[in-house]
Amino acid sequence: xTRILIVEDEPAIAIALQDELEGEMYRTECVSDxxxxxxxxxxxxxxxxxxxxxxxxxxxxxxxRELRRAGNQTPIILLTxxxxxxxxxxxxxxxxxxxxxxxxxxxxxxxRIRAVLRRTQxxxxxxxxxxxxxxxxxxxxxxxxxxxQAVGLTATEFRMxxxxxxxxxxxxxxxxxxxxxxxxxxxMSDRVIYTHINNLRNKIEDDAxxxxxxxxxxxxxxxxxx
Ligand code: CA
Numbered sequence: 022x023t024r025i026l027i028v029e030d031e032p033a034i035a036i037a038l039q040d041e042l043e044g045e046m047y048r049t050e051c052v053s054d055x056x057x058x059x060x061x062x063x064x065x066x067x068x069x070x071x072x073x074x075x076x077x078x079x080x081x082x083x084x085x086r087e088l089r090r091a092g093n094q095t096p097i098i099l100l101t102x103x104x105x106x107x108x109x110x111x112x113x114x115x116x117x118x119x120x121x122x123x124x125x126x127x128x129x130x131x132x133r134i135r136a137v138l139r140r141t142q143x144x145x146x147x148x149x150x151x152x153x154x155x156x157x158x159x160x161x162x163x164x165x166x167x168x169x170q171a172v173g174l175t176a177t178e179f180r181m182x183x184x185x186x187x188x189x190x191x192x193x194x195x196x197x198x199x200x201x202x203x204x205x206x207x208x209m210s211d212r213v214i215y216t217h218i219n220n221l222r223n224k225i226e227d228d229a230x231x232x233x234x235x236x237x238x239x240x241x242x243x244x245x246x247x
Contacts, residue, residue, distance in 0.1 A: 022191065023138065026067040027051045028058030028084070029100065030076050034123075038071065041127045046200050047134075055079030062088055067095055069138060071130075072117070074101045074108070082115055089116035096141040098133055100125075151186045153234055153247045156225055158182055165224070177202065178221045185235060185245035194242040218243065 025042055029035040030053045042049050050067075052058050056078040062070050074081035081099055088095065099112045099120035112120050118137045121130055151158040155168045163179055165172040174182065184201040185193070193201070195211055202217075203209065222229040238244050 022046065022048045022188075022193075022197065023068045024048045024050070024066060025134070026058070026061055026070045028053075028055065028062075028070065028076060028081070029073045030054060031073075034073075034100075038130075041130070042134075044205075045131060046197060053077075055081065055084050059084045059087055062095060063091070063093060065093070065095070068142070069134060070095055070097045071134075072097050072099050074099055074103070074112070082112060085112065085115045085117050094141075096137045098130075098137060151183075153186070153245075154225070154227070158186060167225070172224050174224065175220075177217055178224065181217055181221055182225070185243070189245050189247050192238045192241050192244045198243065 025047045027035055027038050027042075027049055029038060029051065032053075035051045035053065039049050039051055050061065052061055053076075055076040058070075058072065058076065059079060061067075062084065072081040072084060076084075079087075081101075085097055085099070088097070097117040099109075099117045100123060101108055101112070101120055102123045109120050118141065119133050121133055151160060156172075157166045158164075158179075159166070160183060163174075165174050165179075165182070181198070181202045184198070188201075195214055198214055198218075199207060199209055218235060219229065222232050222235050225234055226232045234246055236244050236246060
């Protein structure tokens with residue numbers, strides 16, 4: 022699950038951001054000043070930082086500068102109240118990945134977050150080199166090749182495999198799988214998800230009864246191992 026650090030000193034904005042992101046299945050942590058923000062960002066626990074520019078303690082520009090100077094490359098989206106061009110350019114020059122001007126809509130923010138994550142996540146997590154074992158998933162062509170042979174996947178199996186590949190090494194709960202594969206607001210019995218997982222295993226595993234890629238993690242969910 023992608024973890025996002027929110028550094029924002031206005032409680033109403035911070036709470037709204039947190040609600041919105043958690044609704045999209047991101048895991049969030051919120052801090053309200055630049056010094057704590059810098060310390061939490063340095064922990065390396067986050068895949069993305071939403072960083073307000075005007076902050077008590079240390080402003081967002083300085084937090085960005087210090088992180089990049091220390092070699093920390095966690096993607097940063099600056100939240101700026103000012104639409105001054107020079108601010109945006111300064112932020113990007115300091116090493117921020119994007120900025121968004123307040124007030125912004127949830128949809129706009131989410132699309133910026135997705136775009137930044139697409140650019141910054143390792144290639145294995147994106148399209149392209151999606152290989153594991155003797156299989157390769159061509160995300161552009163929606164095609165799975167196994168040992169040089171095309172393997173037919175249903176649309177659900179394709180989406181499920183793509184989700185697992187994107188989150189290789191991360192345990193996904195049934196709820197997370199349901200959300201990522203079928204989308205928000207869908208209710209489905211666990212049994213249906215198990216069935217799809219078993220069908221997928223039959224197509225990607227040498228021995229579906231002893232899976233090496235799509236492994237069960239008892240009591241927690243499933244994890245994909247390359
Ligand atoms: Ca502020």
